[in-house]
Amino acid sequence: MSNGNKTSDFETKLKKAKGLGSAHHGAEHWMAQKITALANIPLVLWMVWSFINNQGMSYVEFRFWLADPFNAVMMILAVISVFYHAVLGSQVIVEDYIHIRWFRNLKLIGQKLFFFALGAACIFSVLKIAL
Amino acid sequence: MTDTSQTKVPRPLSPHLSIYNLPLTALMSITHRMTGAVLALGTLLWAAFLISAASGEEYYKMVMYAASSHMGRIILLLWSAALYFHMCNGIRHMIWDTGKFLEKDKAMRTNYVVILVAVIMTAVTWVCAYLK
Numbered sequence: 690m691s692n693g694n695k696t697s698d699f700e701t702k703l704k705k706a707k708g709l710g711s712a713h714h715g716a717e718h719w720m721a722q723k724i725t726a727l728a729n730i731p732l733v734l735w736m737v738w739s740f741i742n743n744q745g746m747s748y749v750e751f752r753f754w755l756a757d758p759f760n761a762v763m764m765i766l767a768v769i770s771v772f773y774h775a776v777l778g779s780q781v782i783v784e785d786y787i788h789i790r791w792f793r794n795l796k797l798i799g800q801k802l803f804f805f806a807l808g809a810a811c812i813f814s815v816l817k818i819a820l
Numbered sequence: 821m822t823d824t825s826q827t828k829v830p831r832p833l834s835p836h837l838s839i840y841n842l843p844l845t846a847l848m849s850i851t852h853r854m855t856g857a858v859l860a861l862g863t864l865l866w867a868a869f870l871i872s873a874a875s876g877e878e879y880y881k882m883v884m885y886a887a888s889s890h891m892g893r894i895i896l897l898l899w900s901a902a903l904y905f906h907m908c909n910g911i912r913h914m915i916w917d918t919g920k921f922l923e924k925d926k927a928m929r930t931n932y933v934v935i936l937v938a939v940i941m942t943a944v945t946w947v948c949a950y951l952k
Contacts, residue, residue: 723917726910733903741949748877755873764870775860782857804860807867814874 718777725774732767752818761819765812772808776801844931845924852909855902862899900945904938 743754754760779800787793842850869887872879886892912934915921921930 723914726914730907730911733907737900737903737945741945741952744949744952748873748880751873751880768866768870771866772863775856775863778856779860782853804863807863811867811870814870817874 718780722774722777725770725777728766728770729774732763732770735763736767755815756819758819761815764815768808768811768815772804772811776804779804843928845927848909848931848934852906852913855906858902859899859906862902865895865899897942897946901938901942904941904945905934908934908938908941 739754739760743751746754755764780797783793783796783800787796869883872883887896912921912930921927
């Protein structure tokens, strides 16, 4: 990256830096990933444990189980934490491996919207059963 | 870089990823990403399950039927294995963040701990699932 001193180079340094360098949000991203990771541990273990206990439940039994305030809140928390963690993780993967600018941006925006939409559908489903 | 006109011979390249025999630590690292990507996709099945329960009995039964089929069980088994690997290796990442176990030999030894714990947790989960 030593083309900054060429006399034929009309681009300013700002133009080159834009969209490439640090946006000063790295620490927040990292911290959010760690906090959701930590939250995911008990939430997901609770989910696995519940699925083991709930196997073979009928439709009515399962809805009754999910309508319990504790289970409903735990399920909603699990959705929020896991989906947020998935948003952050998949963002890093795309940023690392996809270098075609338009495709990368399309994927970054698309998957973010995808996870938020899917998460909203999950939370609505829990609320519809529980309320 | 002292680039004089005499040294124009192509310089040797460091081993590229495609011909480099990855050490276990590196394999664990890429597996962490791959399991993460798989688990992110797995949210679709989780969503399908919750949405079906909210949509009506026939949809719930369809999802339950699919989940308890042979294919469904295999997918759930792989899913749980990916989950436990990602969880155990993620915990190791948190320990690494504190600066501990970063030395080469310790990183190598904790590789086996992560794999062992993930396998045990997967096994215990499925034994419990079948005993229940």
